[in-house]
Amino acid sequence: ADSDTVVTAEEQGFAAQKISGSSSTILLMNNAKPPFNDVRARQALAYAINKDVINERVYDGVREPSYSGFATDSPFYNPDAGTPKYDPDKAKELVDELGGLEFTLVCIPTPEADAILQLVKQMGEQAGMKITLETQEQGTYVDRIFSRNGDYEAACFRSAHFIEPDAVRPGLTTDDPGNLVFYSNPEVDRLLDEARQTADVEERKEKYFRVLEITGEEVPLITSLYDLFGNVYNPDKVG
Numbered sequence: 001a002d003s004d005t006v007v008t009a010e011e012q013g014f015a016a017q018k019i020s021g022s023s024s025t026i027l028l029m030n031n032a033k034p035p036f037n038d039v040r041a042r043q044a045l046a047y048a049i050n051k052d053v054i055n056e057r058v059y060d061g062v063r064e065p066s067y068s069g070f071a072t073d074s075p076f077y078n079p080d081a082g083t084p085k086y087d088p089d090k091a092k093e094l095v096d097e098l099g100g101l102e103f104t105l106v107c108i109p110t111p112e113a114d115a116i117l118q119l120v121k122q123m124g125e126q127a128g129m130k131i132t133l134e135t136q137e138q139g140t141y142v143d144r145i146f147s148r149n150g151d152y153e154a155a156c157f158r159s160a161h162f163i164e165p166d167a168v169r170p171g172l173t174t175d176d177p178g179n180l181v182f183y184s185n186p187e188v189d190r191l192l193d194e195a196r197q198t199a200d201v202e203e204r205k206e207k208y209f210r211v212l213e214i215t216g217e218e219v220p221l222i223t224s225l226y227d228l229f230g231n232v233y234n235p236d237k238v239g
Helices: 003-011 039-048 051-059 088-098 111-126 138-146 165-172 186-196 201-218
Strands: 015-029 101-107 129-135 154-158 221-233
Touching (some): 015 039, 015 111, 039 088, 039 101, 039 111, 039 129, 039 201, 039 221, 051 221, 088 101, 088 111, 101 138, 111 129, 111 154, 138 154, 165 186, 165 201
Parallel strands (some): 101 129
Antiparallel strands (some): 015 154, 015 221
C-alpha cells in the first residue's frame, strides 16, 4: 500500500504494518559541471532541505526521512554518517560563500514530484538560492539522464530497493554507466571494489561504513524519504 492508502486505512480504524526499504525519491546533482562540481553547492542544497516538512506536506507524516542509500535496518547502514541534515543557517552561509547558487531542477510531471520540487524550491530560495523548475515527459527525460551527456544541473530520480549492498557501487564508481551524477573519488572506487571481493561481513561493513562517511561529506546526491511499504489489516480479526 502507498502512503495515502496507509493514512486512509489508519483513519478508518485499520492497522498498518509499515516497512521502509532502501528506495527513495532522490535528487541528482551533476558533480562534473557548475554549480554542483563545487562540493559546497551540493552541501548547501542538502542543508536547505527540511525532509520532515516534505514528509508532513506530501506524505501526511508516515514516511521516514532518508540520509543514506542504505535502509536503516541494513547491517551496512552507518548511523553515524549520512548526508547533511536540515540547517538553514549553514545552507545560507555556504550560498553566501559561493557568491550565490543558481540552477535548474528538472523532473517528470507527476503530482508527487511537483509537490516535492515546489517545496525544495521554496526551501532553497529561503537560503538565498535561485532555482528554476523544469518538467519533461518521462521517456525523453529518462533518455536525457541516462545519455551520459551530462546536460542537466539537478534532477529528480528514483533509487531502487536492494538487499545486496554492492547495488550502490555502479552509482558511485568513476565512469560507470550507472553513475548518473558523474561522481568520482578514487578512495570510494577502491573501497567499493574491495567490499565486493570479500565474503567477510565485518570487513565489508567497515568498508561500506567508510564509503558512507565520505559520501555523507561529499554529497554526490540527496535521498529524500524512504518509500513506504504497508500491509493493511483489521486488528480485530488478528489472533
